[in-house]
Amino acid sequence: xxxxxxxxxxxxxxxxxxxxxxxxxxxxxxxxxxxxxxxxxxxxxxxxxxxxxxxxxxxxxxxxxxxxxxxxxxxxxxxxxxxxxxxxxxxxxxxxxxxxxxxxxxxxxxxxxxxxxxxxxxxxxxxxxxxxxxxxxxxxxxxxxxxxxxxxxxxxxxxxxxxxxxxxxxxxxxxxxxxxxxxxxxxxxxxxxxxxxxxxxxxxxxxxx
Amino acid sequence: xxxxxxxxxxxxxxxxxxxxxxxxxxxxxxxxxxxxxxxxxxxxxxxxxxxxxxxxxxxxxxxxxxxxxxxxxxxxxxxxxxxxxxxxxxxxxxxxxxxxxxxxxxxxxxxxxxxxxxxxxxxxxxxxxxxxxxxxxxxxxxxxxxxxxxxxxxxxxxxxxxxxxxxxxxxxxxxxxxxxxxxxxxxxxxxxxxxxxxxxxxxxxxxxx
Numbered sequence: 534x535x536x537x538x539x540x541x542x543x544x545x546x547x548x549x550x551x552x553x554x555x556x557x558x559x560x561x562x563x564x565x566x567x568x569x570x571x572x573x574x575x576x577x578x579x580x581x582x583x584x585x586x587x588x589x590x591x592x593x594x595x596x597x598x599x600x601x602x603x604x605x606x607x608x609x610x611x612x613x614x615x616x617x618x619x620x621x622x623x624x625x626x627x628x629x630x631x632x633x634x635x636x637x638x639x640x641x642x643x644x645x646x647x648x649x650x651x652x653x654x655x656x657x658x659x660x661x662x663x664x665x666x667x668x669x670x671x672x673x674x675x676x677x678x679x680x681x682x683x684x685x686x687x688x689x690x691x692x693x694x695x696x697x698x699x700x701x702x703x704x705x706x707x708x709x710x711x712x713x714x715x716x717x718x719x720x721x722x723x724x725x726x727x728x729x730x731x732x733x734x735x736x737x738x739x740x741x742x
Numbered sequence: 743x744x745x746x747x748x749x750x751x752x753x754x755x756x757x758x759x760x761x762x763x764x765x766x767x768x769x770x771x772x773x774x775x776x777x778x779x780x781x782x783x784x785x786x787x788x789x790x791x792x793x794x795x796x797x798x799x800x801x802x803x804x805x806x807x808x809x810x811x812x813x814x815x816x817x818x819x820x821x822x823x824x825x826x827x828x829x830x831x832x833x834x835x836x837x838x839x840x841x842x843x844x845x846x847x848x849x850x851x852x853x854x855x856x857x858x859x860x861x862x863x864x865x866x867x868x869x870x871x872x873x874x875x876x877x878x879x880x881x882x883x884x885x886x887x888x889x890x891x892x893x894x895x896x897x898x899x900x901x902x903x904x905x906x907x908x909x910x911x912x913x914x915x916x917x918x919x920x921x922x923x924x925x926x927x928x929x930x931x932x933x934x935x936x937x938x939x940x941x942x943x944x945x946x947x948x949x950x951x
Contacts, residue, residue, distance in 0.1 A: 540939060542949075543911075543950065546892060546946060546949055549885070549889060550797055550896075550912045551912060553796065555792070555796075560785075563806060564781065564784045564788055566806075567784050567810050567813040568777065568780075570810065571814060571817050574814070574817075574818070575777075
C-alpha cells in the first residue's frame with residue numbers, strides 16, 4: 534500500500550470518530566448549564582464585597598465562592614483562624630504586660646535607665662541589671678519604641694510593676710502617647726529632672742511623685 | 743465551470759458571510775452584557791466545541807464539563823475580545839487550552855473510554871461499511887471494536903498531536919485555521935499531522951491493510 538493510500542485509509546478510519554455524538558437533547562442540557570453558571574457568576578459579581586465576605590461560609594454562598602471569589606473558602610477560613618489567633622495572642626500579651634497593680638500606694642522600687650550611651654534599653658535591662666537598678670537617677674533615651682520594648686523585659690526580670698514617665702510631655706507627645714494605657718503615665722511637670730524635651734524615663738515599681 | 747456547482751458555491755459563500763455577520767452582531771451584543779445573545783452563540787457553537795472536547799478526552803462526561811468551562815471562560819473574557827481573529831477561532835482557542843490544561847492535570851491517570859452511549863449511525867456511511875466489511879482482515883469485527891481501537895490509538899498520541907488530528911482529521915478544519923487557533927505556523931501543523939499519522943498508522947496497522 535502506498536503512502537497516499539495509507540493516509541487515505543487512515544483518514545477514512547478517523548472519520549468514524551465523527552459519528553460519535555451524544556444522544557438527542559444532550560446539548561439543551563449543556564447550554565442551559567452554561568447559562569446557569571454564568572448567571573450565578575453575574576449574581577455574585579453584583580454582590581457587594583462586604584456581603585460576599587460576610588456570607589462566605591454560609592450554604593448559599595459557599596458553592597459559588599470558589600468559582601468567582603478570589604480565593605477558595607478554606608483559605609478564607611484559615612485566614613480567619615489566623616486573625617483570631619493573632620488577636621487572642623495580642624490580648625494575652627497585653628494582659629501579661631499590664632498586670633501591674635494600681636501603682637498608687639505601692640512601695641517604690643525606683644530605677645532608671647542610666648547608661649549614657651544607651652542605644653537599646655532592652656540590652657541594658659537584660660545584660661546589666663545593675664545599670665537598670667542603679668537608683669533614682671534618670672537618663673534619657675532616644676526613642677519611645679525602646680521603652681515599649683523594654684518594659685516587658687523589666688517586668689519579666691524583676692517581677693515588679695513598671696511605669697514610664699516622660700519628662701517633658703509636650704502637647705504633641707501627650708496627644709500621641711504611644712504607650713498602652715494604664716502601664717505608662719505622663720508625669721507632672723514639677724520636679725522632673727532633665728531638661729531635654731525628648732527625654733523619657735523608666736521607673737520600676739510604683740510611679741508616684 | 744458547471745453552473746450548478748458554481749451557484750452552489752456562491753450560495754454557500756453567501757450563507758457563510760451571513761453567518762459570520764450574525765456572529766459578529768451577537769458577539770457585540772454579548773459584549774454589551776446581553777446574555778440572550780451569548781446564549782445564541784453557545785447554541786451555535788456548542789456541538790463543535792463539545793466535539794473538540796470529546797475527541798480530545800474520549801469521555802462524554804469530561805467533554806460536557808470542559809465545554810461548559812470553555813463557554814464560561816469565554817464569557818468572562820468576552821470584553822477583552824477585540825476581534826483580531828474570528829470569534830470561531832477565539833472560542834476554539836479557549837476550548838483547546840481548557841482541554842490541554844485538563845489533560846495535563848490528568849496526565850498520570852488512566853484514561854477511560856465511554857463508548858456505550860454513542861449515537862452512532864456509521865452503517866449509513868458507505869466508506870465505513872466498506873472499510874469494515876471488505877478492507878480489513880477482521881471481517882467479523884464490529885464497528886464498536888474499531889472505534890475502541892481508534893480511540894485507544896488517539897489517546898496514545900501526545901497532546902499536541904492529538905489536538906491537530908482532532909481539529910483536522912475529525913473536525914475538518916484547514917491547516918491555516920488550526921495554525922491560528924494554536925498560534926503556530928501552518929508548517930508546524932502539517933509537521934505534527936505527519937508524525938501523528940505515522941504513529942496512528944503503526945498502531946492501527948491491522949485496519950490499514
